[in-house]
Amino acid sequence: MDDQTDGGGRRIGTQEAARLLGVKPATVYAYVSRGQLTSRREAVGRGSSFDAAEVEALARRSRREAAAPAGDLAVRTSLTLIEPDRYFFRGVDAVELASRYAYEEVAEWLWTGSLPRGARFTAPPEVLAAARRAVAALPEHSGPVDRLRVAVAAAAVADPLRFDLSEEAVLGSARCLIPTLVGALPELGAAQPGDGPLARQLWSRLTPREPDEQALRVLDLALGLLVDHDLAASTLAVRVAASARAHPYAAVSAGLGALEGPLHGAAGRLAHRMLAEVLERGGAAPVVADHLRAGRRVPGLGHRLYRGEDPRATALFARLDGLAQAGPALAAAREVAAVMARQGGLHANVDLALAVLTVSCGMAAEAGETVFAVARTAGWIAHALEEYQERPLRMRPSGQYQGPRPPQPMP
Template sequence: MNEHSARADDQAAGGRRLTTQEAAELLGVKPATVYAYVSRGQLTSRRDAVGRGSTFDAHEVEALARRSRREAAVPAGELSVRTALTAIESDRYYFRGVDAVELATAFRYEEVAEWLWTGTVQRGARFTAPPELLAAARRAVAALADHSGPIDRLRVAVAAAAVVDPLRFDLSEQAVLASARCLIPTLVGALPEAAPAQWRGDGRLARQLWSRLTAQEPDPDALAVLDLALALLVDHDLAASTLAVRVAASARAHPYAAVSAGLGALEGPLHGAAGRLAHRMLAEVLERGGAAPVVAEYLRAGRRLPGFGHRLYKREDPRATALFARLEGLPQAAPALAAAREVAAVAARDGRGLHANVDLALAVLTTACGMRAEAGETVFAVARTAGWIAHALEEYQERPLRMRPTGHYTGPRPPRPLP
């Protein structure tokens, strides 16, 4: 029995059915992409009695085609990207429909990353850096100047690791996930160590990262807060860096190149630097013994207070709420936590209703654990790499180069004489 006879049997049972090829033509995609829609729950398929063919409900395929055309017709400046990864509603956010805070509280970073990538939780998941990738990344990072920032080091490490991986151009889901599970620990392992060798860790990514952020020996509670921060930051809708990743993936850049695009956008002062600024603000409050003079100087200089406000939340950032709650049980965090609350109390007097965001919570963690000001950027970039990979995977299943806007020319009308 072939696919066409399977479709005839289905239609006899009621309802117009399409073959895989017909569905692909209607959607304007490859047959493999049709099955990707099935795996993501956007289409349902039915096998014939002997399992040799698949058919699809014509009405369901046509509805998906209409949604795709509507997305393509969105006016310039109103880009909308369909995603099944993260939803933000009513001051909460969800990974594949599951409350992200509950997920991050119940599972470690690697397990949350696996959930975002595959929709399943792999208990005890561990990421391991291949020796050849790690060696190449470490050599490249070691060649940088001592004053290089964390994003500089991570960008160089990604590029070096990519060159060593001959399979980087394989954009199948299995290959991309294999690269991701190697790349993330490679990024961490390429960073200079701040702690003695005996504190390197037990294979968990949070423990490996800890030794790159601070020379303090971690206690289990502090390490748990770092792991929670990583899990909370895995993804967060279409931030600028995530959009950059999807644009690169739309052009079919390999996953290393897509992550490089995300790191480039993250380094902008309006995206990745907020954690560093919040850390410095808290350090100044602790040094001066109070928040009032520090807040006054920020306002006098016309600067906004770092670590406050978020365009997607009316109240406190749920990531900050979760981290503050865990930091409560960390004795060494008490001074920084008190400083953050004092800043929040002073800032609340202006009546604008600005609430703490995750950058302020990260600043409490980095200040309390003897980390440098840029440690928050490092945590954010390492954590978000998993989300960038998830978005690249989604984009690889979409029409290539769909994120190619049309420029609106506003210069002098051509033709003009040769200058």
């Protein structure tokens, strides 16, 4: 059939689509069956037509993937760039961005590349009620990630539009999901307004203490700094789920599942406990010695992506320096870092800085994990949005079989 145009743009026939893609016509229909292309049946005898822009986009992706080094899992992203001592969100210095803008505004920048001043996230009452009922049914000893996972599942069931993967629908879900996660957590202090800044809403779920504005600014900074950090284990899990076209709630659930692993999400809890012990014993040296004697890694130190101090820790330490109640915990953290610097040059990471905040503000050991999970949900949504624009199921590595070679006798 000849090329034609309609209200949706230029459309082309099967032969032209095959030529652009460099494949046989039968392969074009295989792309359709796998969800990589959409086709439209034309009038009798005219066959199927394809959106030319969609075909050209698939051709560009295929050429890029063909050029990628064999065996490498490289994920294209326009979100976060990490350099030896800095990191950037969409090309903008992340520390400077999070220092100037509220968490919600940083999230909007990561999602859309725009900065709507005064952005606020509000949980729909019916969704929030469903999440609270589900979380309330859990045992009292449930951890924060347990509660967040259940809240995500409840919010998903309450959203009939969750399978709509368009950018507009996914962002609408994200703006509702994040405050729902916060609102579903048990209240430890006086509840804050549901339509106020997210840091203020979260505060009463972390500590029974009344917030002061300086402490809230530290918490908001922590949320903004932790929005994204390239392909951490939990983020990769999110992209794998999104590659299979899981809806955004399921993708976030995948991230929370990976976060609960002791090598990813538990670092803040361990740093909190270590810092509390340093304060109790009056010095860092005996605590560090106990960790090393037991063969345990000293938490809150070192990061594989930074040669010096984690820039997120540097920013949080600077803001905590102006928080009166943080003085003892901040001095303890700096003493730990100084002791370890003599042992091998390890520097403070964001977990140690978060521990200063949680210890000094009367928060529980798992509070840092809660802050991390809530903050990173925005980044997970951003990565899911990117992955929805890629070829479905592209993250399918081949296993290296190490078992007995066939044929083997039947057991």
